[in-house]
Amino acid sequence: MxxxxxxxxxxxxxxxxxxxxxxxxxxxxxxxxxxxxxxxxxxxxxxxxxxxxxxxxxxxxxxxxxxxxxxxxxxxxxxxxxxxxxxxxxxxxxxxxxxxxxxxxxxxxxxxxxxxxxxxxxxxxxxxxxxxxxxxxxxxxxxxxxxxxxxxxxxxxxxxxxxxxxxxxxxxxxxxxxxxxxxxxxxxxxxxxxxxxxxxxxxxxxxxxxEPTHSKEALLYSKYIDGSYWEKHRIAKARRSTASQRERDNILRFFDQRERGMRWLTVRDAINDLPDPRSKKAERYANHEFRDGARAYAGHSGSVLDEPSKTIKAGAHGVPGGENMLALDDGSLRYYTVRESARIQTFPDDYLFHGSWTESMRQIGNAVxxxxxxxxxxxxxxxxxxxxxxxxxxxxxxxxxx
Structure with a gap:
């Protein structure tokens, strides 16, 4: 101790x-x-x-x-x-x-x-x-x-x-x-x-x-070389993002003489097992309530599912850059729920937030x-x-x- x-x-x-x-x-x-x-x-x-x-x-x-x-x-x-x-x-x-x-x-x-x-x-x-x-x-x-x-x-x-x-x-x-x-x-x-x-x-x-244990390059490899990322999440080929041959060659060249190690984790990795917060199933999860009002405009867009999240910040609707929003597969936007934000910050699921959505997002955004x-x-x-x-x-x- x-x-x-x-x-x-x-x-x-x-x-x-x-x-x-x-x-x-x-x-x-x-x-x-x-x-x-x-x-x-x-x-x-x-x-x-x-x-x-x-x-x-x-x-x-x-x-x-x-x-x-x-x-x-x-x-x-x-x-x-x-x-x-x-x-x-x-x-x-x-x-x-x-x-x-x-x-x-x-x-x-x-x-x-x-x-x-x-x-x-x-x-x-x-x-x-x-x-x-x-x-x-x-x-x-x-x-x-x-x-x-x-x-x-x-x-x-x-x-x-x-x-x-x-x-x-x-x-x-x-x-x-x-x-x-x-x-x-x-x-x-x-x-x-x-x-x-x-x-x-x-x-x-x-x-x-x-020393770092995860890398962006390993994430790119899992997407565009061996496809293991997409397979893990059961993403159909038609929905997968792709890379050019030049990009693929660069990825292979990067790992030519080094260990690949673990890949960066993505938003999908963090929250994929949580139900849609608008569904009835969401009631079984603490701090997983839907919050409406997310809007995109120039310089204000959400995090995408298949990359690490943007930096969670100590704010709610007015956060510059839209860091506390999520861009879904169908192109729609919504705010992160408190539980999703907590997962992005790697808080355990049984560690709860007892304030309002705005107050909880402030606390989570300020946290290490x-x-x-x-x-x-x-x-x-x-x-x-x-x-x-x-x-x-x-x-x-x-x-x-x-």
Whole structure:
């Protein structure tokens, strides 16, 4: 078990995936009441393994971490992404919703073995590059604190000088980040997220991000070379999309000297066994109610069945690009049901959403895909286990020497 604390937990996607990997949160902090209520409702309904979760609705700026002792091994969370979102106002450090300073404070006060933080692709925008470097340096040296009267750029300069000095006596973390596409790890959705992982420097972690397990090329192979995708879903030949000979040759050339591996999962893979939400059978499935009103127009189209879904977003009718709509085989459009969206985000079917359709879609769109969280969490857990094994062997060797 990896004892952790989660900040900005939302409706629990990151926490669920990490829990499956062996993380046990001492507390989950979230200011949004509806998100907290949804996790609590699942706890009360008996969702397995989370009965001991302590969900705290609060502003993390008010949290005293001294209440949780010094045995917290990892801090996890998704600081609010609106300051960096491509769909937001891009205020970054001038946005009062920027909670990265609070993530740094938690690391400084709890001194964990490491941390996992997730955020949107927009964090890597060129216009945010200096501030992103500032975030990474703060996480690397959380005890190098600026006085309140100094601007963040002054603090950045201080951190740069300290980082390049070569003499680091205080708390220090080795920090890496990567832009991950959830589809590359078995999530039926193209969702690009920045994941930041740090290990305390005294641990010699020697960790790297897990390699992708799924690929677009393997999906193309299953469609246009061996036809296994269409056969799995019993799609008649007349309804299958086709590729030109040149495209087929390119696919074969791509796999000429490499393993094919697993293919990207599609919307059809994720929801094919769910009945039409307009049918009577849909009543047997929780959160699978039909929502009318989907319309297509320029720049606003739905996800297609035989590709990974577009990125599920925290919105309902007004989401730019129509990411929360589905284009059916007959050419018609409809909105994803809550259950379909939850599947696209890899929430288990017995994890329920208790708010309205609009509120549930907001929570799901803000969540970390459970599967992606699990993949990263398992990789970190394996690293911690390896380090524990090495420590045990070292102690055993020392005992024998004595």
């Amino acid at each position: 990896i004892r952790s604390i989660e900040l900005f937990s939302g409706t629990g996607g990151l926490a669920l995936g990490l829990h499956q990997a062996g993380f046990e949160p001492a507390a989950l902090f979230e200011w949004d009441k509806d998100s907290c209520d949804n996790i609590k409702s699942n706890i009360m309904a008996g969702y397995p393994g989370i009965q001991d979760w302590n969900v705290v609705q609060t502003d993390v700026r008010l949290v005293s971490y001294s209440d949780y002792g010094l045995d917290i091994q990892f801090i996890t969370g998704g600081p609010p992404c609106q300051p960096f979102s491509l769909g937001g106002k891009h205020k970054a450090h001038t946005d009062n919703r920027d909670m990265f300073p609070e993530a740094v404070r938690a690391v400084r006060e709890l001194r964990p073995q490491g941390f996992i933080f997730e955020n949107v692709k927009g964090l890597l925008r060129k216009s945010f590059s200096s501030y992103f470097n500032y975030i990474l340096l703060q996480l690397s040296h959380p005890e190098v604190v600026a006085s309140e009267d100094r601007d963040w750029t002054d603090h950045l300069r201080l951190l740069e000088e300290y980082h390049t000095s070569g003499t680091h006596a205080g708390l220090e973390y080795n920090v890496v980040f990567r832009l991950l596409n959830a589809a590359d790890y078995g999530v039926p959705q193209t969702r690009h997220r920045v994941v930041i992982v740090g290990f305390r420097s005294d641990l010699n972690a020697n960790w790297s991000f897990p 895909p459970v599967r992606l969280a699990n993949v990263v969490g398992e990789s970190v857990a394996r690293q911690l286990e390896r380090m524990d094994d090495c420590d045990a062997k070292r102690r055993h060797s020392n005992d024998k020497t004595l």
